[in-house]
Amino acid sequence: MDLSSLNSLTPLTDAGDIILLVVRIIFGTTFIYYGRHKIKNLKSNAADFEKMGFKPGWLWGTPVALLESFGALAIVLGLFTGIVAIAFVIHMATGAIWKILKTDKPFTDWSYDLLALSVALMLAVTGPGSLAVMYTSITASLDQRIIPITISVLSTVSR
Secondary structure (H helix, E strand, C coil): CCHHHHHHCCCCHHHHHHHHHHHHHHHHHHHHHHHHHHHHCHHHHHHHHHHHCCCCHHHHHHHHHHHHHHHHHHHHHCCCHHHHHHHHHHHHHHHHHHHHHHCCCCHHHHHHHHHHHHHHHHHHHHCCCCCCCCCCHHHHHHHHHHHHHHHHHHHHHCC
8 A cells, every 4th residue: 555645634744843843832831831830839839739638748749840840841942852751641640540530520620631641642752853952863762762661661560
C-alpha cells in the first residue's frame, strides 16, 4: 500500500514542528498560570495539600509548585521536554486517580487532569520538535533513552 496517499487525509503532517510549538506554549502557559499562585506562597500551598490529604503538604506541594512554574517554562522553551513531560504525566495521573478514587467529584472536575495527562504523554513521546531552545541530537537521544526506561519503571511499579 502506498502510504503517500494518506498525506491528503492529514494535511497538517508537514506542520508538525509548528503544531508541537503551539501545544507546548498552550500547555506550558496554562500550568504557569496555575503554578504562579502556588510558587508565590509555598506555605499556603502546603496547607492546601494537607487539606486534600497529601501529608506532609510541603513534600507534595513544593514539587508541584516547582513543576507547574519552572517545569512549565521548560516545556514552553523546549528544555528537557521528555523528562519534564514525564513529571507532568506523574503529576496529572496522581491528581486524576486521587479525584476519581478519593473524592465524589464528577467527571467534569477531573477531565482536565486527563486532558493534561494526555498532552504530557504526547510531549513525552514526540519530544519538543525542532522549534525548541534545546533541540539537538544529544537531547533528542537522551529523551529517547530515558522515556522508555521511565515508562517501563512506571508500568512495573503500577502493577
